[in-house]
Amino acid sequence: MADITLNALGKKCPMPILMTKKELKKMSSGQTLELIVDDIGALKDVPALLNRTGDELLESREDREQITFMIKKA
């Protein structure tokens, strides 16, 4: 279970990235964020963002039209 869940279904580039960054900013170190998106571009964009911010991508899974990322705040 993640500490925070962020629903970005229906949002497209750059919104899932901006929303994720905003949420991560508010979180404290070690907390986890579950991000749910259906923007296929996020598959590449979310890891690219986390490469920059230094936060960790614990898991990503795709089922049907939906992608779920589990992120740990650095």
Place this chain on the structure above:
Amino acid sequence: MAETINFIVKDKSFEKFAMMAILGSTGDAMDMKMNFFFTFWGLNLLTKKFKPKVAGMPTPMKGMGAKIFRKRMKKFGIEDPWGLIKDGVENGNLKLFPCQMTMDLMGIKHEDIMEIAEDPVGAAAFLEMSDGGRIVSL
């Protein structure tokens, strides 16, 4: 030091405006410094009341095209591209520079420029802030 990308915005189209809003806000989210230098027609984007039109559509549809794009982008969660830009400026990562020479050339006064912009700069100031960094022309 944070990575910096410097953009020259030379067109006033809706396309270029949307690109700068999306790239600028994303760069801000990625902790990068994004400088935009608005020159020639691009400076129109920084003037108050200006409404960019879609360059890539036939002439009678350019204005309507921008409205359609805005509406669709709203559905994607982009309420207003200026909102994205403002957030980036407030975070201190995104900076908008009007070109002083273009202002003089086109008779655009300081009060015509949106408050969100930095003070106008010339070519030398822009090149100096870009020194060692990348420059991209939009």
